[in-house]
Amino acid sequence: MANPVDSEVSRRGVLVGGTATAMIGILPSGQVQAQSARSDAARQDFGVSFEVNGKPYSLQLDTRTTLLDALREHIHLTGSKKGCDHGQCGACTVIINGVRINSCLTLAVMHQDDRITTIEGLGTPEQLHPMQAAFVKHDGYQCGYCTPGQICSAVAVLDEIKAGIPSHVSADLTSPPALTNIEMRERMSGNICRCGAYSNIAEAIAEAAGSKT
Amino acid sequence: MKFDTPATPNPIDRLRVVGKPHDRVEGRLKTTGAATYAYEHHSVPSDPAYGYVVGAAIPKGRIKSIDIARAKAAQGVIAVISHENAGPLAKGEFYTQRFLAGPEVDHYHQVAALVVAETFEQARSAASLVRIDYLKSDGSFDLEAQKRTAPVAKQGPYGGPTETAVGDFAGAFAASAVKLDETYTTPDQAHAMMEPHATMAIWEGDKLTCWTSIQQMNWGTRDLAKTLGIPKENVRLISPYIGGGFGGKGTAQSDLVMAALGARAARRPVKLALQRPLMFNNLIHRPATIQRIQIGANLDGKIIAIGHESLSGNLRGGRTEPTTLSTRALYAGANRMTRVRLAVLDLAEGNAMRAPGEAPGMMALEIAMDEMAEKLEMDPVRLRILNDTQVDPEKPERPFSSRRFVECLETGAGQFGWSNRNATPGKVRDGRWFVGMGMAAAIRGAPISKSGARVRLDSGGVVTVETDMTDIGTGSYTIVAQTAAEMMGVSIDKVVAKLGDSTFPETPGSGGQQGAPSVTAGVYAACAKLREAVAQKLGFNSVDLVFADGEVRSGNRAVPLGAAAQSGDIIVEDFMEYGDLAKRFAQQTFGAHFAEVAVDSFTGEIRVRRMLAVCAAGRILNPKTARSQVIGGMTMGIGAALMEEMVVDTRFGFFVNHDLAGYEVPVHADVPHLDVIFIDELDPTMSPLQAKGLGELGLTGVAAAVANAIYNATGVRVREYPVTLDKFLAALPDVT
Numbered sequence: 001m002a003n004p005v006d007s008e009v010s011r012r013g014v015l016v017g018g019t020a021t022a023m024i025g026i027l028p029s030g031q032v033q034a035q036s037a038r039s040d041a042a043r044q045d046f047g048v049s050f051e052v053n054g055k056p057y058s059l060q061l062d063t064r065t066t067l068l069d070a071l072r073e074h075i076h077l078t079g080s081k082k083g084c085d086h087g088q089c090g091a092c093t094v095i096i097n098g099v100r101i102n103s104c105l106t107l108a109v110m111h112q113d114d115r116i117t118t119i120e121g122l123g124t125p126e127q128l129h130p131m132q133a134a135f136v137k138h139d140g141y142q143c144g145y146c147t148p149g150q151i152c153s154a155v156a157v158l159d160e161i162k163a164g165i166p167s168h169v170s171a172d173l174t175s176p177p178a179l180t181n182i183e184m185r186e187r188m189s190g191n192i193c194r195c196g197a198y199s200n201i202a203e204a205i206a207e208a209a210g211s212k213t
Numbered sequence: 214m215k216f217d218t219p220a221t222p223n224p225i226d227r228l229r230v231v232g233k234p235h236d237r238v239e240g241r242l243k244t245t246g247a248a249t250y251a252y253e254h255h256s257v258p259s260d261p262a263y264g265y266v267v268g269a270a271i272p273k274g275r276i277k278s279i280d281i282a283r284a285k286a287a288q289g290v291i292a293v294i295s296h297e298n299a300g301p302l303a304k305g306e307f308y309t310q311r312f313l314a315g316p317e318v319d320h321y322h323q324v325a326a327l328v329v330a331e332t333f334e335q336a337r338s339a340a341s342l343v344r345i346d347y348l349k350s351d352g353s354f355d356l357e358a359q360k361r362t363a364p365v366a367k368q369g370p371y372g373g374p375t376e377t378a379v380g381d382f383a384g385a386f387a388a389s390a391v392k393l394d395e396t397y398t399t400p401d402q403a404h405a406m407m408e409p410h411a412t413m414a415i416w417e418g419d420k421l422t423c424w425t426s427i428q429q430m431n432w433g434t435r436d437l438a439k440t441l442g443i444p445k446e447n448v449r450l451i452s453p454y455i456g457g458g459f460g461g462k463g464t465a466q467s468d469l470v471m472a473a474l475g476a477r478a479a480r481r482p483v484k485l486a487l488q489r490p491l492m493f494n495n496l497i498h499r500p501a502t503i504q505r506i507q508i509g510a511n512l513d514g515k516i517i518a519i520g521h522e523s524l525s526g527n528l529r530g531g532r533t534e535p536t537t538l539s540t541r542a543l544y545a546g547a548n549r550m551t552r553v554r555l556a557v558l559d560l561a562e563g564n565a566m567r568a569p570g571e572a573p574g575m576m577a578l579e580i581a582m583d584e585m586a587e588k589l590e591m592d593p594v595r596l597r598i599l600n601d602t603q604v605d606p607e608k609p610e611r612p613f614s615s616r617r618f619v620e621c622l623e624t625g626a627g628q629f630g631w632s633n634r635n636a637t638p639g640k641v642r643d644g645r646w647f648v649g650m651g652m653a654a655a656i657r658g659a660p661i662s663k664s665g666a667r668v669r670l671d672s673g674g675v676v677t678v679e680t681d682m683t684d685i686g687t688g689s690y691t692i693v694a695q696t697a698a699e700m701m702g703v704s705i706d707k708v709v710a711k712l713g714d715s716t717f718p719e720t721p722g723s724g725g726q727q728g729a730p731s732v733t734a735g736v737y738a739a740c741a742k743l744r745e746a747v748a749q750k751l752g753f754n755s756v757d758l759v760f761a762d763g764e765v766r767s768g769n770r771a772v773p774l775g776a777a778a779q780s781g782d783i784i785v786e787d788f789m790e791y792g793d794l795a796k797r798f799a800q801q802t803f804g805a806h807f808a809e810v811a812v813d814s815f816t817g818e819i820r821v822r823r824m825l826a827v828c829a830a831g832r833i834l835n836p837k838t839a840r841s842q843v844i845g846g847m848t849m850g851i852g853a854a855l856m857e858e859m860v861v862d863t864r865f866g867f868f869v870n871h872d873l874a875g876y877e878v879p880v881h882a883d884v885p886h887l888d889v890i891f892i893d894e895l896d897p898t899m900s901p902l903q904a905k906g907l908g909e910l911g912l913t914g915v916a917a918a919v920a921n922a923i924y925n926a927t928g929v930r931v932r933e934y935p936v937t938l939d940k941f942l943a944a945l946p947d948v949t
Binding site for chain 2: 064072085122143148185191196
């Protein structure tokens with residue numbers, strides 16, 4: 001039996017949200033239907049200046065551009081990867097003013113005067129950062145797509161531990177966290193590696209951190 | 214070159230480069246962000262437009278009307294493609310899915326429209342302005358509902374026969390002293406590779422070039438050409454780096470087709486990456502299964518009857534999940550039966566995911582063996598050893614080419630400290646934790662296929678290898694370079710491996726764990742030909758030639774290899790093809806997995822404490838990348854055991870948890886240090902390299918080993934994957 005979907009969808013909308021505009025909310029994410037009265041958003045450009053890997057950039061960007069897309073599509077630094085565009089996988093991790101961030105979850109225009117470090121800023125194929133060298137040595141990657149994010153995260157994690165920032169698994173919130181295997185694994189858990197290189201990544205980070213665990 | 218008799222001594226046996234744990238040759242590029250994936254080739258096509266996909270919002274029915282006017286008028290929009298203007302589209306040969314809905318919708322999130330605009334932001338915004346009215350029709354989404362009605366599947370080109378019978382299964386099972394008859398379920402699983410399916414397409418006249426992310430270049434060109442109705446010769450695919458696949462990027466899917474259509478409509482290069490939340494319902498996945506296993510044994514543990522019936526679902530015309538493959542080959546037993554049935558479901562297509570058939574089949578079979586061991590009051594390792602067979606149990610006249618399964622079991626048991634396991638479940642405590650050990654067998658077929666390569670020698674002694682093989686993280690670049698280096702007697706830094714271009718000689722690509730043995734045999738053949746060409750050029754008698762240390766030597770004469778190319782590069786091409794060795798011998802890879810878990814007695818939280826895999830897979834071409842393949846499989850197996858499940862909403866007909874937040878895969882915190890041991894083995898029936906693949910072996914059995922460990926820890930048996938705490942928490946012993 002065929003029935004028009006609109007009545008079906010409306011019923012669901014009412015059930016879930018109680019209003020007609022709940023439509024957007026109840027459709028699975030990433031699939032936006034235009035049933036609601038949504039205006040045609042026109043592009044608005046905005047100027048932003050920031051530093052990437054020590055180099056100044058001044059860009060005129062659509063305000064909707066994420067930092068990740070600014071890096072990849074405008075500056076052509078494609079080392080930062082887009083795995084999900086929703087802050088769920090960590091492949092886009094970059095370091096801003098010393099702190100790691102999912103660059104897909106932040107708009108580029110929010111970063112006026114920020115100092116951004118991407119994987120390209122840590123080292124080059126000819127001159128690897130110690131963390132990059134450790135990943136190569138311990139085979140802490142396979143397909144390579146999550147790798148820049150893993151490495152940026154790992155570099156920032158060591159700084160977080162050094163700064164005394166506790167994590168979910170820190171036994172004591174007041175004394176400095178230790179460079180243990182479980183401490184690093186907990187802190188790295190926002191970076192998914194579907195190839196399953198975790199065991200090797202843990203060893204790479206441990207070596208770069210100069211710890212034995 | 215034809216390989217039709219078992220391998221004899223050859224230059225690979227020197228093992229100066231092959232068999233060594235070389236770092237990946239592309240490692241420095243991947244760790245610095247310099248490796249370019251499909252969406253990232255900024256230097257090649259200038260000024261690409263951006264595509265954004267609109268997925269169908271119903272699982273089954275029709276597109277009643279589609280209004281693209283507002284989207285078309287939106288700022289920056291160049292083209293909007295739907296079934297109304299796409300022109301006729303066929304299907305590929307391997308997947309049954311149609312890549313564009315309309316007017317019929319076959320599954321949720323099937324592509325309904327593609328918006329192409331100047332920028333990504335504009336395309337995304339305009340996609341929200343495409344108005345589609347659907348006429349929904351009833352669909353089937355519930356596998357369980359077809360448990361009794363689904364017919365036995367027709368045999369397809371892959372997966373083997375859907376019904377097998379040896380001896381008198383029913384009679385022998387009925388007469389068995391000890392019997393097991395249980396049903397196990399495995400859920401729909403997603404590949405969830407990190408790089409979304411992405412393509413950048415360019416038309417030059419009627420020639421189409423696509424930078425894409427695909428595992429099998431030859432299938433991709435075939436299927437894209439067939440879908441678009443253009444000659445295969447007009448399609449070129451380029452995939453130098455692929456951000457994971459696991460079977461999910463086997464051949465052409467919607468990103469490739471829609472990018473090609475978009476670029477044709479926009480008359481300029483178009484790139485698109487499928488949005489992550491679309492991928493789970495748009496693309497292929499590993500289908501759910503319901504499996505019944507029956508095992509009958511004598512009191513001494515000898516299996517006399519083994520039966521495996523399995524049900525999975527798919528779109529009409531889709532393939533089965535051949536879960537019975539392993540049961541047909543793994544254990545002895547004179548009376549055998551397998552049966553695979555197939556239901557029609559209107560969900561996204563079920564198709565190959567890492568170890569298709571074997572992975573979910575072993576999830577069931579290897580819990581069943583654990584249960585059987587308990588019934589027999591026998592150690593699970595001992596039960597498996599007792600039922601080992603050195604011949605194909607269905608055809609006793611056909612021996613295994615190599616089967617060091619028992620050594621895998623014994624080595625693993627010894628290394629893991631299996632003798633410390635308490636066979637009575639729920640008895641080992643570590644504070645608030647229940648602790649348990651489990652194990653399972655691993656088995657996966659060892660296919661090998663015709664594979665070609667082109668090799669070029671220049672005057673500097675550099676050897677360049679070109680094949681259309683792909684590296685999806687498996688280490689192909691490195692083992693190709695190692696093989697050529699060994700054959701030509703040069704160090705690995707004198708070899709340039711070029712992969713992932715459909716204009717290069719054809720290989721079977723990455724799939725079915727046949728990539729490594731196939732491509733290296735093709736490189737062997739091409740290098741053998743290059744050696745002859747070099748000998749001829751240098752005026753050597755090729756019989757007693759030695760290629761070593763960058764030189765070609767014969768008797769007292771030694772010439773630098775590059776000298777042969779002084780007057781111009783030498784370029785040769787060859788392929789390896791095969792005789793009937795695969796028919797005469799059962800070629801499989803084997804292994805054993807061991808796991809120790811802790812289960813929180815209060816909350817039911819499961820922690821994997823340690824794991825060990827022992828694998829026998831022929832010559833290990835590179836122990837470092839091979840080990841990574843195996844730990845990758847173990848990690849995916851932890852996911853299969855504990856968390857991975859695409860949940861079907863049977864009312865609305867789609868996978869609910871369709872992103873990387875909802876579809877949980879293992880993260881760092883879930884995975885401890887993983888150990889891998891390779892059993893020293895050569896399989897001369899495979900190729901001159903005597904190697905087999907192992908990327909899929911490492912996954913088979915893992916989930917069962919973890920599930921068995923949870924049982925050993927808690928005493929609660931869960932037969933429905935994933936083993937989540939809701940399924941056993943209530944049955945845990947009272948907290949004391």
